[in-house]
Every structure is written in C-alpha cells, then in structure tokens.
Amino acid sequence: MDGTVSARSGGRRPNWWKPRERPVPPAGYPEMIEAMRLLQDRITAAVPDAAMVAEVTRGLTAIADRLEPTARDEWSQLAGSLREVPGRGSALLPVVEILSENETTLRGRVRFSRFHLGGNGAAHGGTIPLMFDDILGRLANSGGRPVARTAYLHVNYRSITPIDRDLRVEIRFDREEGRKRLLRGELRDGDVLCADCEGLFVELRPGQP
C-alpha cells in the first residue's frame, strides 16, 4: 500500500494515525448539517400522505444526486472532521456543545432530539454510548497524544434520558497506564443521573489500523 486512496474508496492509509491538516469547510457548511439534522427530526416525526412521500422522495433524491459529484475520500471529507463545530459536522452524532475543556475534564450540554427517540420520550439506548464514545474519544485523544481507539465502553443506564431537553455531560480523564487511557463520564438531567460510563482507550501502535 502506498498510502493513497481513490475517491470514496473507504480505503485506509497505513499512516492515518499521524497528525494531518484538517479540511476547511466552505461558508454555511455547519448550517447545512444543521438543516440535515432538522430533516432527520422532521422525517422521524412525520406521517405524510402518499403524495407527500413521493414529493419528498423526489426532492431528497435530487439533492443526493447533486452532491454525488462532490464526494471525496474519507481523508478529505468534512463531515466529522470539524473539531470546532458542535457535533463535528456529523449528522450521525448527538450534538454536544462543549462548555469547557482541558486535558483532564470536558463539560458540555447535549440535547437528544426526535431522531434519537427510543420510546416514550426517552432517547434510544444506542445513542447514549454513541455520544459518550465520541466525547470520551475527544478527551482521550487530546493534549497532542497519539491516536487511541476505544477498547471498551461500559454504560450504565441509571434513569431515562429525555429527548428535547438540555442535558449536562461531564467527562473525566481518570488515568493513563502505558498505552491505556481510562476515562469516565456522566450524563445528567438537572440533578438526575441519566447514565454514566467508563471507557478504555488504547493507543495505537504505528501502522495499526
């Protein structure tokens, strides 16, 4: 492998763990992702008639077709690469607005929405580890440390996590032992503990995918 990948190949560079320049988004890109999130929420909630289903399908397909020629490989894509943008420009992630961050602690505000609904007003149980994994990973990989991947993520669901409310999340870097980094996190609705977690991140060896 020579380290190059073709557009949209999804291939891996052998040196992907080395620092690289982040792509710069065009004006309005975060707003486009925000519009995508709104669409996800509206589609989740919608009960359209057949005519509207057909119209929406045509519209969405037209947009998808317009975007297709602009596709790049993962090393150049913008979605998920925008560290300074809440949710990193990824419509997959529940948006954590970071309120404070240093090398040992991260505090943020998160709001799960209709798209993340599991049932009866509560966030889907899979979206909570998704949110934790991303911000634990962010803190685990802070401070110029070499890249680490999640080895395990243990989540305790202590109480339901309501959608459409601002919740608080707090992550702590617990300890570092050689290549291992242990972090803990909590998600709260006011005084109510919704979920907590422990995650182990293991630093990759050079060349490790």
Ligand SMILES: CCCCCCCCCCCC(=O)SCCNC(=O)CCNC(=O)[C@H](O)C(C)(C)COP(=O)(O)OP(=O)(O)OC[C@H]1O[C@@H](n2cnc3c(N)ncnc32)[C@H](O)[C@@H]1OP(=O)(O)O
């Ligand atoms: C742009 C803005 C970005 C902003 C930042 C965005 C961050 C996003 C973060 C997302 C992070 C992810 O989701 S990453 C995707 C999900 N994770 C993965 O796909 C990882 C798949 N697994 C692996 O690649 C591998 O298993 C590794 C790298 C985790 C570990 O393998 P390894 O490198 O061979 O390490 P190994 O020698 O086995 O283990 C090293 C030490 O860790 C311990 N260890 C390893 N795994 C475990 C385990 N599950 N439970 C307990 N302990 C474990 C071993 O006992 C050993 O301890 P000792 O004997 O030394 O004491």
